[in-house]
Amino acid sequence: MAQHRRRDVLKSGGVAAAAVMVPFAGTEQAAAAPDAPQAAQPRAVADLTLSVNGTRHRLPGVEARVTLLDALREQAGLTGTKKGCDRGECGACTVLVDGRRVKSCLTLAVMQEGRSITTIEGLARNEELHPVQEAFVRRDALQCGICTPGQIMSAVACIEEGHTGSEDEIREWMSGNLCRCSCYPNIVDAVADAAKVMRR
């Protein structure tokens, strides 16, 4: 078989992946209106403003390849969000974007400009812990603690989403967060407790 150039074949898996420079033919559906705004210029580095926990963080010179996770930790100095597997499998990097839980290792920081991000640092009100944080402490729902910020962020969303009807339901809807110390029984108890408090 002919040796393909690595970059030719690394891209998408599509049939014409290696067919370069197909001219843009502009059919009826495809034609861009003449007054259409110019396409945004591709940039490898940009000054970003991320809205995190209600504060605008100006992050100068962020490379496009920087994940939201790395930008939070390395550039915004918010190290509460943890880096576990960096592949979306462990959940340690869970944050809320516009109120929905996501894995911050699987999205680029530059993609999140204009969204509202909540991290573990944004839960407590001054000295007063969030009910989920409170419940994790009371139920002793951690050992080493590395997964805990992600567990708590995920639990906050899980309760908001209304998936705490039973122990099984909590386990299913918290399944995106692994705990290698295996504190699952206590985590489930903490989520159930916090759900009761938050429902009040």
Next chain:
Amino acid sequence: MRDFAYARASRATEAVQQVARSADAAFVAGGTDLLNLMKDGAEDHDLVVDINHLPLTGIEESEGRLRIGALARMADVALHPVVRRRLPVLSQALLAGASPQVRHMASIGGNLLQRTRCWYFRGEGFACNKREPGTGCAALEGRSRWHAVLGGSDHCIAVHPSDLAVALRALDATVHTLGPRGARTIAMAEFHREPGHTPHLENALRHGELITAVEVPLPAPGARQRYLKLRDRATFEFAVVSVAVVLRMSGRTVEEARLAFGGIATRPWRSPEVETALEGRPLTERNIAAAGRLLVQDAQPREDNEFKIELAQRALQDVLGRYTGGSR
């Protein structure tokens, strides 16, 4: 991840132009597969075009069809009232996939284009024709628990990992696209390809072609639908075997059976022989067993994945068994 440039597209045509213009460009939707592929060095792009601001998130029902925008998220589609009521097999397949966090991010278009979880493809330093054509296939003689027993070739036996695609195949969905040469539709049956001699070519899309929507004909209201996913742990795992069923019965007799399988084949798998064997006959344990044998008659198992031959037949028995009313 290697350095790349980023652009945010505000119009579909502009996104298509930007990617079509450069052989090393890719769209990004949720990013949940693209970022992993780039981190693992399985893909390498100079330009990433963000399509998340395109107005492609809508879900609309009209004339017996549901049109799902390519940027609708797995979580939103799974919980959409029409999907829950009229397309339970789709809702179940989506909820059986990934984790709540990933489902909030992952889009329908991106899901169909996710790449195999073959560990040799995702790893570094293995022979892999998908990752680097012409280098061979480490899975043929290697660990193949997650690999295909159907639809493989001497060049690749990787499974397509999408649960969504299996459900959409059973539902006879179509994929709408906008490409450098305009808009077109592609049937799910033609969307994913078997590896043959060119495992790096996985689907019918041309470079720069954007998925805009997926359209699903709504099955007749009485049709039975179910998605069964068997995996190595209780949840948050890819399928070793999965089955999507859309079944129309008249009394005890099968009028129409649409069955798609995941985990066992190189692409979402349907077998006309299996469906014909069931149609027009009473749904009994014995008839299901006969259909199951047809499913695996051409299977090419390896030491690690031989169990799928038996497991796929049992999965079929399980998924249809609840509709037999106990008939043997």
